[in-house]
Amino acid sequence: MNILLTSGARRIDFVSFFRDALKNAGIVGDVIVADPEHNAPSLQVGDVNYVIPHQTDERYMEAIVNICKDHEVKALVPLNDWEVPKISNHKKELEDLGVHVFTPDSEVVDKVRDKGKYRELLGSFDVVAPRSYLNVEDAERALNNSEVDYPLIVKPRNGSASIGIEIVHDLDALKFAYQQAVQTIKETPLDDATSKNAEENVIIQEVIEGEKFSLDMFNDLNGKFLASFVRKQLEMRGGDVDRCITVHQKELKDIARKMGENLGHAGYMNADVYYDGKEYYVIDINPRFGGGYAFSHVAGADIPSAIIALADGREVKNEWLEDDQEIELARHDTVVRIDERKVKDSLTLRN
Known part of the structure; x- marks a missing residue:
């Protein structure tokens, strides 16, 4: 089974998560990484690595489809907000190639990317927005x-x-x-x-002042809610969570379940939630695998294994859908050497 991670950027850890999941499942396959930047660190660690056009380029989907065809990709997992609308708009084309696309349908993507309508959207199932x-x-x-x-x-x-x-x-x-x-x-x-x-x-x-949380929701390919992960943000750096602690707070878990069940999205979504001492407010929703998942993974979750199981028609184990609570975690940097020989041009595949 071959898996395609798009917009891998700096997320070397995600490549390892999926590679380990394939190995643990006893499945032979490659983790293919694609990114528009030829010197993206993740392109140095995939089993196969492609530079692709930016999602604003009209050739973006051509490149994605080429990779899926040439490598018989079984699961596609996007890692960047901006590419999700295009991939969602072409889900049927990709599914016809046998690709399981772990991204919401375009209707859901449009809803969650419009922050101006959160209060109306989320209020319909008793979740609060500013x-x-x-x-x-x-x-x-x-x-x-x-x-x-x-x-x-x-x-x-x-x-x-x-x-x-x-x-x-x-x-x-x-x-x-x-x-x-x-x-x-x-x-x-x-x-x-x-x-x-x-x-x-x-x-x-x-502006909502108070405690900040990252809240993740994972559904199966039919939009059935499977899992949620909540992390209290302790430190930020460059717009990303740098240090956090996993929590199993009932109010936040309830919000995650309401969102997962009512939005009915396929795959992974992430939300930022602020608590002002009285109410929990959903500030932002990202319709893709958030980088903060890495914290929950280290705390015991294994969504890449669940994704592989869903794409292969296998049972999803409950142990993959839980992380340990009250685990404090922090990021660290690593360095990779850029070797251009490891990176291929996706647009030359079918020329």
Whole structure:
């Protein structure tokens, strides 16, 4: 069984997780890694490694399909927000090739990438999101009516990697941050990830202060909820969690189950949840395998084994779906030597 991880970037650990899962299952196969950057560290550790076009390139799906055909890929796992919409839009084509695609359907992707509608979407099954406004005028009206107060946060509706985010404390700063966010969207791949124009792709949101949690939900390929993992964030670095502790808090587990069951997505999703001392607020939802899963994996979970079992028609073991609670974990860096001979060009496969 061959597995394709797309946008591997720095996630060397994920390659090892899937390689170990194949070995433990007694299945012969390759972990294939693809990334648009030829010097991505993960391209040095896959069994087969490909440089592919960026997801904004019209040849992106051609490259993905080429790899799947040439290597008879059985499972595809995307690791980056921006590529998920394109892969979801081509799920049927990939499934016709025999590929099990571990990403939500495009309808679900559109819903969870639109932060401006979280309050309506999540509220329908009793999960709370911050108040959000789609333009400066609506936010100013809410401020005048004492519906919200400063500080407010300005950010893209379908944002990723903390791009274009500003916290503001007065109206002048709000207006400036809004225009800056519009410009940032136009200059980044965020503009390609939605049909909305840049001016429609900004939200203004109340700031929630308090404890921060990463919450993961894993469903099978039919959208049946299987597992959740919760980590309390202790330290951040460069937008990523650097240190955390695993928790089995009932309120957060209930939120994860509600989201997994009601969204009915296929595969893995990650959410950021803030607790202000009274309420848990879902701030962000990422429709892909989050990098923070590595913490839960070290704490005992094994979702790569579950993915392989689902793709191979095997039983998913309960032990793969649980991590140990109250385990403190921290990241560390490692260094790989870049050897260009290990990387192939995906677009030359069928030429």
